[in-house]
Amino acid sequence: MAERSYKHEVDLLRLGEGQTFRGEGILAVTKALLQSGVSYVGGYQGAPVSHLMDVLVDAEDLLDELGIHIEACTNEAAAAAMLGASIAYPIRGAVTWKSVVGTNVASDALSNLTSPGVMGGAMIIIGEDYGDGASVIQERSHAFAMKSSIWLLDPRPHLPSIVRMVEKGFELSEASHSPVMLDLRIKACHVTGEFEAHDNRKAAISRHTPMGSPATFDYAKLSHPPSTFAHEIAKVEERMPAARRFIREHQLNERFDGDIAEIGIVVQGGLYNSLLRAMARLGLADALGNTRIPIFCLNVTYPLVPEELSAFCAAKRAVLMVEEGTPDYIEQALGQILRRADLQTGLYGKGCLPEAGEYTSDVLVEGLAAFLEQAKPTGLDPAPARRLADSIKRQRLDAAALLDAELPGRQPGFCTGCPERPVFTALKLAQQDVGTTHISADIGCHSFGTLPPFNMGNSILGFGMSLASAAAVGPNLGKRPISIMGDGGFWHNGSITGVASTMFNRGDGVLVILQNGYTSATGQQFMPSSTAEGRRAETPFSIEATLKVMGVKWLKTVRSYSVGTMKDVLKEAMTSAEKGLKVIIADGECQLARQRRVKSEDAARLKAGERVVRVRYGVDDEVCSGDHSCIRLSGCPSLTIKPNPDPLRDDPVAAVQQSCVGCGLCGEVAHAAVLCPSFWRAEIIQNPNRFDRWLDGWRRRAIGWLQPETAS
């Protein structure tokens, strides 16, 4: 699928009975799927779960042996709908995406899947992008599980626990006829560890051994009235009780006892390690997991099993609920369980712990100190806990105070040679000429246009939503807004929600589609319009042809590095008297993917003695005056600064690093922005032919005649 190869990872997927798997969390999940006998897998890429699909798509041979059908879906709704195969057939399947955003897109299919319920085990692996390092809105997937009756697995971030929950999850799904979600936080996806592998399992029904005939017609399997009323009853009367029975019987949740038995802690499985670390710092646990305060670890956070929780809380004066994020769904449910069981156990949670943000061990130390102070367990002095919590706060403040001023941030940005950067350069220049307008940004690498040095974008509404989110802006602004969309976003849904909707409503606006050939931000996966020269059998879809068919009249494709042309086309689109949607396709292949390919091709050609021209840009440091306009219009990682070589000047001058890939933006910017004459472009001719040598000889001679002192 992508330009990167995952051979090492594929080898790990082949491990058999008793061998030790060593690797990342998300890869352990992938292995566990194969051990569970799935018949199909699908998904839409997104950090932190992209790896699952990338590796499986590369594992073509293995999937073929096991008869597993795989789809790289065009969006999460398509992936969720794939699980429909498990409604009427006893086959296991798994799909994956980044949540909460992907779950939002998938939710229609999910509701209609969970209503009739499933016969074969159906699992959704969600990368819960919450907390430190998250790249999306901070919401929890828990709400979807509750509203649609999907069981939510939140295993301890420990490979054997994760693998067990995948395997048990399929059984739970089948036992209760409901899909399950495996919730993995970002760091759990990337956590490394080991587990003892089992053999991969071939499914009884698969593409190698198909059923042959369809399921008998059964109206009850359709999410359509009146079946839906029966489904609603089945959810509460049959599926939920069956799920709770399974969870209890198979002990999916874990109980760890301790000597301070009059209090206890209930924790989401995914937070177990952070909690244990906080407790170890307070002397309430050791590094091997022995705890003094009893812990109830919820590896299944929905549904809760009331009997388990009331049994844990029964003899306790107080419990602390450790649940990340808001609303506090689990804490509310626990309160109700205690009330119904008529238990007088005090319930602590939010209040001791913050309502928002990741629960790191530092946050948990503070929360535990507050809990101990309020619950006052016999024989445990809360003062040392408070002292540690205070010293953490002080250490944080003292450390920050070491700096005189805040350090400049180091946000991610466009890669060296990225074809999207020049488009933002052109947009900056065009707006200097014809005035600023509303910029509707989107999800993808191009959202880095909202960061320095460009700082452009008035809203981000979701993947592929830029054009749709500008629909009501134009009329109210009195100016044509500009929407930015990637080709990934276009195929994910922008073509329908944006283009079709605008055309249908005779909207007026400018859409810039950044066509780089991959869904780059998630790791350069292929998508419908990927050309990928010879590595995909299918003819790629054409965005241009698609737009024409949809009735777009004003349509221009511009090479993305041609800053001057792009600037003029943008100005024309912004100022043209003609009404209607104007689409500019900025065409330029993702440089990360391109370099990966070109580097090896060039190396092979060099080795074969063929002529290869390498291009590098540079700056004449004596000509550069140290104003850095070029950097403000580029932000390229390879375009940086260095000390001024002029003994009479101090401001650093611009410099181009070795990592320059010769994309040409520097020259384009110098021209289009009428900057300074300090940039040069050098073509190094490797394995020169006779003409190259002859020309070079004459050039050197001519320069030598004019300027004898020239060293060459």
Add this chain to the structure above:
Amino acid sequence: MTKPISIVIAAMGGEGGGVLTDWLVQAANAEGLAVQSTSVPGVAQRTGATTYYVEIYPVPLAQLGGARPILALAPSVGDVDLVVATELMEAARTVSRGYASAGQTRLIASTHRVYAVAEKSAMGDGRADSEQLLRVIEAGTRTRLLFDMEQAAKAAGCVVNSVLLGAIAGSGVLPIAPETFEAGIRAAGKAVDSNLRGFQTGLRAARGEVPAPVQPDHKRPQPETSPALALVARAHAELPPPARESAAEGVKRLTRYQDARYATLYLERLAPIASAERDAGGDGSLTRVVARHLAVRMSFEDVIRVAQLKTDPGRFARIRAEIGAAPDQPVVVKDFLKPGIDEICSILPSLLARPILALARRRGWIHTAYLGREVTSNGIGGFTSLWLMARLQPWRRFSHRFHEEQSGIELWLARVAKALAISPSLGLEVAECARLIKGYGETWRRGEANFRSIDRALITPALTGDWPVAFALDAIASARIAALADPEGDRLDRTLAAIDEGALRLAG
């Protein structure tokens, strides 16, 4: 109670932080230790800060009787044993977040800088102060190993991560033998030799053989030429010691830029400033500042100057070295020249230039009319045309730009002299304002306009002597900083308005 060893690795995308983490994990596995790593690499892009976190339990798994340590997925404040950073500012950032502690943490970091976008895009010098970064690191950690690992990696032909691995192996923080790490590098099978060389450099550094810092002298003084010799001697004789080096450089530069007569004018312009400063009891530091700025201003960048620099005898060799071209590889050098009406008029005599410029300004052509050219400057035609352009040097004296620049310089010098009479420090502030005028085209126009507004709004009233010196110093200094804050000039406008209010209060 045994605690896990906690390691934070602060890197940037594409620097090999992930590989370094893998090496640590594999080595711990090889030693039979429980190990866990996590990362928040975010998206696939480069340049963003990326943090890796590793925990290793120092007691071998075999001795734990079946128990397994519970390892954390993120560092805890004040509880990190080892901070590893691929770059100086990321090292200081990690320390300033409180993870490191002065009682516990060893820090291993490279001292080279990779500049952040905000540092690079500043209009003047936006670089963070490395001395301050080092002070933060010093205050927030227990022990440190700091040296330029990028330099060391370059020498070894590897990436910075194998040097860091060697430094970690030699730090004694981990219960893992250096040989185990080396075996891991060999087993990985990628760039084995260069990685092992880098590893050894790091290991030796950890054991005390820190590579000496290579402080390349980045300044490139003008070559000595015979016409300048006498004038250099004159500069030494006439000027106070602090100003001599700059003035000598200025003399050499202007002799080459124009001729000995022009360089003599430079010394003649400096002389009254030097004597006035002496009379005011100054130590010559003002004269030094004026000597620097005056030389830069007098060698203003016109098309003749650009052509001179682009045909500089050493230039093509410099370019070949920079791009690493082999001797037998032809190199084609192209330059991006885009002279506009301003630039073309600058070499015409005022008689012609004035009406053309006036018309162009009226019609708005100044910003729109350009002659874009991509010149193959080591091609026969390209070099010849640049060479001919450089030969226009004697003609420069008669050009419009020359006259404009000389009157601008005289005005600035007069201001400096007058300010000096009030106070040497005010003279210094006024002299420093020359820094604003630099560059080409739009940049030059912007800088010149900023200088004029500061001159009108601050320098002129300050020189009447009505303002207290401290107020004037502060006003001019803050306006100069504001002028370099944003290209749109918003900050300068706000600052000038605020100073105006302050001046009114002063008067009332």
